[in-house]
Amino acid sequence: MKTSLLFTLLFFKFILYAQCSFTYTTVTPSCGSQCDGKITITVNGVGPFTATVDGVLMNQVGTSNSFEVDNLCGGDYIVEIVDATNCTSVDTITVEPWLPIQINLSVTQTTSSPTACDGKIYCLIIDQFSINSTLANWYNCDDSTEVSVSIIGNSSTGFCAGNYYARILNDFGCTRAYSDCISIGTLSIEESKDKEIQVFVKNGGLHVSIDYANLTVYDLNGKQVFYTNSENNSIADLPLGLYILKINSTDDKYYTIKFVKD
Incomplete structure (x- = not known):
C-alpha cells in the first residue's frame, strides 16, 4: 500500500513538473519603417526560467515569470522557454508588420466656376489594423505644397481647380501613406461632339x-x-x-x- 501510494505521488510530481508553457502578447511597430515592436510572455512551469527570442535572452520584467523583448521589426520570431525541470516550450510568434493601406479618392463636388475654391473631395481609407488611420493633410501635386482646406472626418472642402494628394497618419502621428493624385475642376456641361455614344x-x-x-x-x-x-x-x-x-x-x-x- 505504501509503495503504491509513493509511486502515485512520484508519478503525479513528474507530470506536474513536465508541463510548461507560455502565453504572449505583441505590439505592432508604431510606424512602417520603425522597429519598435514588442513581445511580452508569461511563463507557466517551475522557476527559475530562461526565455529567448531567436536565441537571444529576453528581459525579465515585473514578476519572475514575465519576460519581454522590444525594438522588434515586423516578422516571425522563435520564442523558447526552459524551466527548472528542463521542460521546454517553443512557439513561433508573429509581430504584425504594417501592411499597405488602400486609399480611394473621389470628387463629391466640382468647383462652381473656374476661379471658385469650393470643390469637395472624399477620402476612403481601408486599413487592416485596428489602429486608426486619419486623413491629415492635402498637397498640390504640381509642387507638393500643402493646401489649406477644411477637413472633417474623411471629407474635405475648399479646393480650387487643380491636382491634389492626401497624407494619412496613424494614432502615433506617423505617416502611414500618401494617396495618388486626383484632379478637381469645374464640370463642363458642354457635350462631346467628336464621337457618337449611346x-x-x-x-x-x-x-x-x-x-x-x-x-x-x-x-x-x-x-x-x-x-x-x-x-x-x-x-x-x-x-x-x-x-x-x-x-x-x-x-x-x-x-x-x-x-x-x-
Whole structure:
C-alpha cells in the first residue's frame, strides 16, 4: 500500500513538473519603417526560467515569470522557454508588420466656376489594423505644397481647380501613406461632339455603347452622385431627372454626355 501510494505521488510530481508553457502578447511597430515592436510572455512551469527570442535572452520584467523583448521589426520570431525541470516550450510568434493601406479618392463636388475654391473631395481609407488611420493633410501635386482646406472626418472642402494628394497618419502621428493624385475642376456641361455614344438606362442600370474604364455621374449643380469602375452600374437609387455623365474610355479618352433618367 505504501509503495503504491509513493509511486502515485512520484508519478503525479513528474507530470506536474513536465508541463510548461507560455502565453504572449505583441505590439505592432508604431510606424512602417520603425522597429519598435514588442513581445511580452508569461511563463507557466517551475522557476527559475530562461526565455529567448531567436536565441537571444529576453528581459525579465515585473514578476519572475514575465519576460519581454522590444525594438522588434515586423516578422516571425522563435520564442523558447526552459524551466527548472528542463521542460521546454517553443512557439513561433508573429509581430504584425504594417501592411499597405488602400486609399480611394473621389470628387463629391466640382468647383462652381473656374476661379471658385469650393470643390469637395472624399477620402476612403481601408486599413487592416485596428489602429486608426486619419486623413491629415492635402498637397498640390504640381509642387507638393500643402493646401489649406477644411477637413472633417474623411471629407474635405475648399479646393480650387487643380491636382491634389492626401497624407494619412496613424494614432502615433506617423505617416502611414500618401494617396495618388486626383484632379478637381469645374464640370463642363458642354457635350462631346467628336464621337457618337449611346447612353441609356435599362433595368436600373446605366449603359453606354463604348468600353469604359469608369463612369461618373453629376447632377446639374456639379455634385458627383454616382461612380463606377466595374460592371456594377446600378443607378436605381438616383432620383428621376437630368444628369451629366463623364465617361473615361478604355483608351483613356473622356466624353461628356447629358442623359435623362425617367
